[in-house]
Amino acid sequence: MSNILAIAHKELRQYFVSPMAYALIGLFAIIYGWFFIVSLNFVVRVSMQAGMGMGGPPTVNINEYMMRPLLGNTAVVMLLVLPMLTSRSYAEEKRSGTIELLLSSPLTELQIILGKFLGALALFTAMLGVTLVHVAVLFIYGEPELGPILSGYLGLWLMGASFISVGLLISSASRNQMVAGVVTFGVLLMFWVVSWMGDPSSGSTTASVLAYLSILDHFEDFSKGVIDTKHLAYYISFITFGLFLTVKSVDSERWRG
Amino acid sequence: MIEVQHVTKRYGPVTAVNDVSFRVDSGQILGFLGPNGAGKTTTMRILTGCIPATEGTAIVAGYDVFEQPVEAKRRTGYLPETPPLYTDMTVREYLTFAARINGIGSGARRERVAGAMARTSVEDVADRHCGKLSKGYRQRVGLAQAILHNPDVLILDEPTAGLDPKQIIETRELIKDLAGDHTIILSTHILPEVAQTCQSVIIINKGQVVAVDTPANLTERLGGAETIRLEVDPLGADPEPALAAVPGVTGVTVAETANGSCVLDVQSERGTDVRRELARTVVSSGWGLLELSPLRVSLEDVFLQLTTSEEPKEEDADPEPAPEPADTTDTTEDPT
Numbered sequence: 001m002s003n004i005l006a007i008a009h010k011e012l013r014q015y016f017v018s019p020m021a022y023a024l025i026g027l028f029a030i031i032y033g034w035f036f037i038v039s040l041n042f043v044v045r046v047s048m049q050a051g052m053g054m055g056g057p058p059t060v061n062i063n064e065y066m067m068r069p070l071l072g073n074t075a076v077v078m079l080l081v082l083p084m085l086t087s088r089s090y091a092e093e094k095r096s097g098t099i100e101l102l103l104s105s106p107l108t109e110l111q112i113i114l115g116k117f118l119g120a121l122a123l124f125t126a127m128l129g130v131t132l133v134h135v136a137v138l139f140i141y142g143e144p145e146l147g148p149i150l151s152g153y154l155g156l157w158l159m160g161a162s163f164i165s166v167g168l169l170i171s172s173a174s175r176n177q178m179v180a181g182v183v184t185f186g187v188l189l190m191f192w193v194v195s196w197m198g199d200p201s202s203g204s205t206t207a208s209v210l211a212y213l214s215i216l217d218h219f220e221d222f223s224k225g226v227i228d229t230k231h232l233a234y235y236i237s238f239i240t241f242g243l244f245l246t247v248k249s250v251d252s253e254r255w256r257g
Numbered sequence: 258m259i260e261v262q263h264v265t266k267r268y269g270p271v272t273a274v275n276d277v278s279f280r281v282d283s284g285q286i287l288g289f290l291g292p293n294g295a296g297k298t299t300t301m302r303i304l305t306g307c308i309p310a311t312e313g314t315a316i317v318a319g320y321d322v323f324e325q326p327v328e329a330k331r332r333t334g335y336l337p338e339t340p341p342l343y344t345d346m347t348v349r350e351y352l353t354f355a356a357r358i359n360g361i362g363s364g365a366r367r368e369r370v371a372g373a374m375a376r377t378s379v380e381d382v383a384d385r386h387c388g389k390l391s392k393g394y395r396q397r398v399g400l401a402q403a404i405l406h407n408p409d410v411l412i413l414d415e416p417t418a419g420l421d422p423k424q425i426i427e428t429r430e431l432i433k434d435l436a437g438d439h440t441i442i443l444s445t446h447i448l449p450e451v452a453q454t455c456q457s458v459i460i461i462n463k464g465q466v467v468a469v470d471t472p473a474n475l476t477e478r479l480g481g482a483e484t485i486r487l488e489v490d491p492l493g494a495d496p497e498p499a500l501a502a503v504p505g506v507t508g509v510t511v512a513e514t515a516n517g518s519c520v521l522d523v524q525s526e527r528g529t530d531v532r533r534e535l536a537r538t539v540v541s542s543g544w545g546l547l548e549l550s551p552l553r554v555s556l557e558d559v560f561l562q563l564t565t566s567e568e569p570k571e572e573d574a575d576p577e578p579a580p581e582p583a584d585t586t587d588t589t590e591d592p593t
Contacts, residue, residue, distance in 0.1 A: 006357040010343075017345045101341035101402070104305040105358045106331040254308050256268065 003107050007115020008122065011089065015123050020088075025127050028081055032131045035073045039066045062144045068223045071152040074131070075219055078160055079188050085123060086167025087181030089116045090250075091174045103254070113246050117161075117168060124160045128153065148225030155222025158235035162215060163188055165242025172249045191215040258283040258440040259304065259410060264313035266299050266464075273299045275464040276313070281457070283409075286436045288455035288472070289444035290560060296464040297444040298338055301412050304442070305335040318409040318440075331360065334408035334439075338415055340399025344388025348379055348398050351387055352405060359406035373401040376431060392419035400428070404435065411435060413443040417450060429454050448560055460563050467563045484552040485523045486512070487535060490545035496521065503538055505529040518547055 015021040043066045093099040102112050138144050167184045174180040195214035211217055215238070218231040259281040266274040274296040281287045291297050303310045304317060306326045315322040318332035343351055352370040361369055374380045377397040382390060387398060396419055403411055416432065417425045432441060433454055445451060451458055452472045460468040460475075468475060489496050496519060501509045508524040525531045532549060539546045 003358060003360075006354065010354050013350075014343065014345055096341075096344070097337060097339045098341040098343055100302075100305075100307055100335070100337045101355065102358070103307040104330060104333065104335040104337075105355070106327045106360060107358055108327065 003111045004115045004118065007102075007107070007112055008118035011116055011119025012122050015085075015119070020085075021123055021126075024081055024085055024123070025130055028077065028127045029130045031077050032070075032074055033134065035070055035077075036131075036134045039070045042066075062138065062142055063148045063225070066138075067144065067149055067152060071156060071223045072219075074156060075159060075216060078156070078163060079192060080185070081127075082124065082160060082163040083167055083181045083184035083188065086120055086164050086171055087177045087184060088171070089120060089168060090171040091177040091180045094175045094253075095177075109247050109250050113168065113172075113243055113250065117164060117243060120164045120168070121161055124164060125157065128157060128160070145225070148223070151225050151227050152223045154227065155219045155231070158222075158232070158239075159215060159219050162235055162238045162242065165239045165246070166191075169242050169246045169249060172246050172253065188215070258285075258318060259287075259442065260316040261300075261304070262314050262316075264300065264303060264310045264315055266296075266303060266308070267311045273464055274303070274310075277461070277464070277466050278313075279459055279466065279469055281440055281442060283440055284437060285457065286432065286441045286443065286455045288451035288458045289442055289461065290446075290448070290451060290458060291444075291461040295461045297461060298414055299464075300461070301335070301414050301442065301444065302337075305333055305412055306330050307335075331406075332409040334403035334406065334411045336396075336399045336403040336411075336413045336416055338418070340395045340402070342387035342390075342395055342398060345386060347384050347386055348374070348390070348401075349383045351398065352401055355402045356405050361406055369405055369407075373405045376404065377401040378427070393421060393424050396420055397424070397428070400431075404439075409440060411439045411441045411443075413441065415444055415446070417445065417447065425450075460560060462563065485525065485532060485535065486548065486550050486552050487521045487523055487539070487546075488518055488548035489521070489539050490518045490547060491542075492544060493517075494542070494544070496539070496542070496544060499538055499542055500535065503531055503534045505531045505534070518545075520548075522552065 015024075043062060046065060090099070093102065135144075135149060163184075166187055167180075170184045170187065171177070171180040174183070191213065192215060195211040195217050212234075218234045221228050221231055261280070262278050264274060264277045265272065277296070277300055279287075289297050289300070299308070302308045304315055304322060306322050306329060309323060317329045320329035320332070322329045343354075346354065349370060352373060353366055356366045356369055357363075371380075374383055377400050379394060379397050379401055382394055382398075387395065390398065396416065400413070400416060403413065413432070417428050420428060429450065432443065435441060443455070455472060458468070458470060458472050458475060459466055487500070497509050497511065500506065500521065500523060503523075505525050506523055507526055510522050510524075512520040512522050514520070523531070523535060532551070536546060536549060
């Protein structure tokens, strides 16, 4: 465990000594802030209309009208930002030869990978943490329900962790961080749009299998305030499988020298 | 301390290391010699557990590298060809991280890092970023990283590459110094380095071991006859017959003549010292004796002989075994 933490600590340090962490956190905060303002304006407009008796629902549920679409948009931003976070983790070590330090140290591959995973996850958690400022503003001036926000953030966090495990896998198979980043983005995008192949309600098996695979579909319930074990199991097995494949990938890389 | 048995490493159809076996006793320094691409680095990476071997076993500090890699790695320090430095860390941070992943507890860490920095004299750059260091400093920080956890076995891939002459001497001294309680394998291109620091030498070529011996024995074994280089001013006469008549001399060849002086290579029987006689002959003939020095077969010559194979036979599919060490000192053929 102390080895894992040593690697995680080193990863996190490296993110923060380079402009990387600040750029990612800043970018994420700005885009989230923009979405926040846009959806806030929308909610304000809708509730004004409602207040003036010009149609619309009598009371505007801030969770339903604001937080749900906001978190959904955030998921898309993560799709763009997280590949940049994980792309360097292995590719850079291989390019600079520092991987030899890790491989010749008394560490197991699993420890190295878990360390890298935790490091990236910690940075991602910080990224999400910064957005809580906006949520705090909501709580000061309004009365949103806490439950759905918490479950929504849990969903985002699990989805981010899944993205990171895919990113690590692809980075471990590449020597070039640009390539790793682009491929990660492509793969994540595929996991997102895979459910567009067909409508699962049509009863077709292919469609429902594809829908189940979609990484964003599983987030839906979380944003509604539902924590379904089905979705928890999906994300956790997704992460585990991603990390497992990373171990295999690093192992096979060693065999090939 | 290190025992390598029949280690083979293949990359697809390419055999990088072919059936290499050797052993190094505790406290010894083993020199690993070979031309580029001979398999030195591959062998070292196998020994440090960076890559697995296709076949064979390697036991380092009593632990099988493939069966108990963590235990073996705990007792091994490795300096790869390019020092594995994180460019965005300072030297101190880097060494502290290396200490941490080598299982040095937080209490002892500071002291160990300071000790390793002192031994490799990198203290003056302790707070500089690794990426901003000169090649010589990088190399030494890499070395500091390797000795940090006081491993039983040190594996150094060209530890003096890129250092200036003063640093080379210091590093050699350091390596010799470490030999007492560490077993060391070092690879190098610089042959005098091996002669000066190592107790035994392995010459490897095309993935195969072609010679294992002490540096002295290797030069001895391939030395054959002893040769003395003589430069005389014969005042127009031909010195050859007179010198050939000296007892013990088996052959005289004129290497060059210039400005009236004459350089000759005099071969003698092994074990007979003909220098006094030669000098007497020259002086008593009234010639000027300008130089007289024994020509030793250097490790360079041994190395070239062992690693240079006949070109036309190269085309065969299986790797050619190295040529038999020839009994001459002729190394004029092209080493490539």
